[in-house]
Each structure stands twice: as structure tokens, then as C-alpha cells.
Amino acid sequence: MPDVAKDAPLAERLIAGDKRALARAITLIESDDPAGWELVREVYPRTGKARIIGFTGPPGVGKSTLIGALVGEVRKADREVAVLSIDPSSPFTRGALLGDRIRLSEHFLDPGVFIRSMASRGALGGLSEAALQVALVMDAAGKDDVLIETVGVGQAEIDIVDHADTIILALMPGSGDSIQALKAGVMEIPDIIVVNKADHPMTDTMVREVRSVLALSHEPGNWKVPILRTEAVRGEGVDALAEKIGEHRAFIEEAGTLAERRARNLRSEVVGIATSRMRRRLEAWAAEDAGTAELLERVVRREVDPATAAGQLLERHSDA
């Protein structure tokens, strides 16, 4: 870590790789503090170097254990790693998640590893944007790999990891719903599929099913989505996963799709942030405006239909 005074500006300490500066930066972003946005603005020119790797998949497949093992693997190559876990919204899961987090605890004392959770509750509509802002400060802090983990099985969860350069879907034997969702095209095909808990007797069946789904969508010349088997608790197969992440990265760099993907993600990010802000402004204004409450009451009384009310809401707002 370069020599930076403790009282240096936050951006400077962040770029120097100061762990507490990074933690502070994320707190600012998470609490939607203007200083957080300002910080990202300052450090943005220093970003773009890290590999952004997104993990998604249903709860219970052992994603945190897998990420814990992967962190160990990339540390062998002396790469610095940051992990961002997006927690689901319900309160009664905290226990289970904390249990999961323990899998990552062996890395807590390693100065080359930074781990942070972010709750989705409260960040209505803007979680995906906040996640990217956090990935940017992790990147600016000099991390070589930024791993973003989200728990879920729908399109909304895929959207969160959509900013990643490489998207990994983790499944386990018994993930029938996810296979069906891939098959039906409800869920987009990721870059790498991992079947964890591979010592389960149903693994072969599972891998065969996944393969038959992938066969439907593969186009010649495109990246061929690999199906890996891991037993993350014992670290088995994780070296192969680390290798495949590297191969995918090399493939999209050569094919020029990394630059394309990042440009597309950044553009949709800008529109996404703008929309979130507009929505928040509108909601804040509507909550204050007495006429809006009356308008909504009339909708409930079936006097004004929702679309007409929406139009009137927008008119009142632009006049305000």
C-alpha cells in the first residue's frame, strides 16, 4: 500500500488501497449520501481494470462457500479480491445468511481480501445501481477481482449481476426450477454454469439436463458455456472454475465483446440511475402533495382510472 496520510482525502486513501477508506466509501453509497456519488465521480477515471465477476443462483446451493473457495484460489495467484454479497429482503433469513458468511471468515484476516454485504431492503429500484457504484469503488481501490453475489432465481436477480464481465450461475442437484427457467427462456443463459454439491447421486442427471438446455441456445463462434462440477466445502473443482473465469475473460477480450458488453452496461446504467432518481422525486413529491392523496382516493372509489390518474399525477408534478 502506497504511503498516504491518515487525514488525506477519502478518494486518495481509497485509491491507495486503504481498507477503511473502502468500507467508508461503501457506507456512503449504501446510505445514498451525496458524498458517495461525489467520491465515485472522483475515482471513476481509475476504474475499468478489475475483473467484475457476478454470481447468481437459487438460495441453498452453497454460493458463499463456493465464493469462499474461489477467493482462496485466486489469492494463490496473489490477486487482490473484493466480495459484495447482495442479501435478500426478508428479515427471517439473517441467521441462515450469517451462517453462510462464516464460510468466508477464513479470509477475514487476509489484507488482500475485502468482504461486504449489502441489504436489498430499502434500496427500492436502485439496488442494481448501488451495486455497480460499489463495484466501481472496489475497482478503484485496486482490487484485481470484484465478485458480486446475489441470491435469487428470477430476472431481477440476473439484472443485478448484469454489470459483470463474467456471469456465473450456481446450481445444485435438485435445482429443477432453474433448469426449467433456463429451458423456457425465462432466465438468460449465463457464461459459466457450476453444479455444486457434486457428490450428490443426481449430479450426472443434472449435468445432462443442463447440457441439453445449453445445446438449444449455443451459436457457432460464440463462447461455449461450460458446465463445471464443484464440491465447494472440500474445495473440489474450484481450481477449474478459476481457470474457466480466466478463459472467458480472454475470450471476450479477444472477441471484442468485453468492451461492447461494458459499453452497453454503462449506457443502461446511466438511464437506470436517471429513472430511479425521477421515480424517487415523483414519489417524494406525491407523498407531500395533498392533491395526490385525493386523486388516489378517487381511484380507489373507481371514479378515476389508474392510467388517467397517472397522467394527472405527471401533469401536477410538472406544474409544481
Add this chain to the structure above:
Amino acid sequence: MPDVAKDAPLAERLIAGDKRALARAITLIESDDPAGWELVREVYPRTGKARIIGFTGPPGVGKSTLIGALVGEVRKADREVAVLSIDPSSPFTRGALLGDRIRLSEHFLDPGVFIRSMASRGALGGLSEAALQVALVMDAAGKDDVLIETVGVGQAEIDIVDHADTIILALMPGSGDSIQALKAGVMEIPDIIVVNKADHPMTDTMVREVRSVLALSHEPGNWKVPILRTEAVRGEGVDALAEKIGEHRAFIEEAGTLAERRARNLRSEVVGIATSRMRRRLEAWAAEDAGTAELLERVVRREVDPATAAGQLLERHSDA
């Protein structure tokens, strides 16, 4: 059907229960035609009578078959039914879905049944709103029951059926991901859970798992979510489902939660439509505006960060 001239206004024919008028109304809504919004405005005071029932669940569990059987069941009580199926977005699923639709075909000739599919492709961000508009015209057309079906396993899919008075989650033995999602609180608890394909040997295990998840979230005095077993292909258990839908309806009417739920849904609907419109206006404007293209290029070159660009986009837009 009351006597209405064929050349009477669309709203009049719709309210009289004319099937072709209903089909036309839905096409107008689906294609975002102003006449569709106008029609909903006209008929809105006639809505609020139908039971709106939402079905969600992973693909492959036999939701369409289940709905087909349920339609037969409610028809026995001489209730008029409309079914709206929201199709997933990928093109290579059409075959599978058409196959599913055939399950509903026995009702095609029944004048008391109206069936319609709506594709999610193209209706970016506004599908949930369009689905409610369609439910409203079905309601205005005098249908006693409106069934809305969506395919998926994430929060986005639940959002679509969130306008319903009663939400049904359909699972099958092997729906491990959905159980995990319920357990982790990633997916909200529905009003009724159906385990279809109940002749499967794993059904008992499945029902036990679901029951243990529900036990965590049940609060005394609230509706106790029933777990039903069906074998929709043979129509088994579907009478019990029809009965439970009636019981849930009676429960929320007595507890006053039906009115509460509808008021909340309608309010969020108004804000949802307003936001969708703002987003569309912003996107249309940004696509035309030369300065926006240059701004997005600067983001890609890491000269301007996404949040600052979003702010500049909003400023340019409000000045335009």
C-alpha cells in the same frame, strides 16, 4: 348477453359482454393504443366486481393444465371466466407454451370462457401495468373470475400477479429452488400453495418442506396458507382448490383486507404507470438527443461517471 347493436361504441359492447369487443379492447391495450387507455377510463366505474386470481410458479409445473381444470370447476357454478397468460420473453419457448395452451382448448367453444395470451417482449417495464389494464376490461366485460398466469420464479413475476385478490403459487415435487426461495424470504408467501403432479413419490417430502417454511411466517389471526395437492391432468384436487379460493375471498372480505389490498395495489399502480411513462419519455428523448450520445460515449471512455451522466441527462431533459 344484453341486446347491443354491432355498431355500438366499443365500451358499450364490452360492458354488454361482447367477446369480440373484449378481444379488440385487449389488442388496443397491448399495442399501447391511446384508444385502449380511453376505453379503460370509460369502463372503470363498472369494475371491481370480479375476483382477480393470480397464478405464479416455475415453468413446467403444469400451471396451464391446472388453470384449465380450474376453469372447468368454476364453470360448474355457472361463473363466467377470463384467463390472461403472460408469456415469457424468449422465442424458443413458443412451442412448449402452445403445447400448454392446448390444455385450455377444451374451453375454446364455451361462450362463458375467454382466453388470451400476452407476450412480455417489448412491454419493457410496463407489462405489470398492461396486465392490470387487461384485467380491468375483463372485469368490466362481466367476467366473474379473472385468472392471471405468469411463468417465473422471481420477485418480478410475483409483481405481475400482485394486483390479484388471491395469489396462488403452483409447485411440483422437485421444485427445490422455489422452496429455498420461500425459505430464504427471497420470494413472498402466496395465499394458496398448490403442489401439482401429486402422484409423484416425492410429494409427501415436498409438502412437509413447504409446511415447515410456512410455519416460520404464519401469524395468529392471519390467513393460514393451505397446501393443496392436485393432479391437474386428471382433475384431481381441483375442486378443493376452487373451494379454497372461495374461502380466501370470504376471509379477506370479512377481515377487510380485500379493500385494503385493492387500495394499496391501485395506488402503487398509479405510481407505476407514471414512472413507466416518464421512463419511456426519457428514453425516447435520449435516443433523439445528439448530446446524450456524446455523454454516453464519455462514460464509456471513463471521463464522466454514470451517476454524474445521469444527473446531466436529467438536466438536459428538463431544459429541452
